[in-house]
Amino acid sequence: MKIQWLSERMNYDGRQLRPHWIFQTTNILGDALVAFQGGCHVVTDQMVDLVDQKDGKKIYSEEMLHFIGEFFGADLSRTILVQRLLVSLAQQEIIFRAKTTQLIRAGNDLFEGDAKLSVSIATASPVSTLIHFGINVSSKNTPVKTKGLLDYGLDPAVFAQSLLETFKHEVESVSIAQSKVRPVS
16 A cells, blocks of 8 residues: 655646546556645536536535545445545544544544535546545635634644555555454354
8 A cells, every 4th residue: 555645736626536647646556545735626527426416516625635545456345445444534633633522424524513524435447446535624615514624723734644644554454454364164
C-alpha cells in the first residue's frame, strides 16, 4: 500500500476518479491512497452516485481535503468496506485531535448533528476499484449545512498526512493478520 500527500493545490471535479489517475499524477503504480487540498465542484454528468445524480444534488465546497484511492484485485464490496474504514479512521482522527464526541459516521459520511462533514463514493473500473473521500476544510457557501476541519481548529495538511499513515498501517496490519494464523479444518 502506497500513500502520498500531494502538496500542490488541486480542485476535484469528479474526473480524477478514474483508473490510473494516481499513476498519471504521481508515478505511483499499484494500490495507493493519495491526498490533496482544493475546492470541490462535481457537476451532474460527472457524478458516480446515480441516486444523487437523479435527484440533482450539488456537490460543492470551497475547500476540501480529497483522498483518492485505487485498488487492483479488489471487488467493489471489499472496496466499500475499505472506504468505510477510511471514513471511520477520519472520524477517529477528528475526535482525537479536536476532543469532540459529537461526530458520528453514517454509512460513508461524517456528521455532527445535521451538519455534514464529508462526501464519499466507491466505484469500479475495468481494471480497479476507486474511492473518493472528501472532507470539508471550510464550511462556507456549501449547498447543505456543513462543518469543516477549520471549525475544529485542525490543520488540513497535518490531518491528511496523519490519516494517510493510519490508513496505510491498518491495511498493512490486515496483511500481517492474514499471514500469522494457522488453517483450521
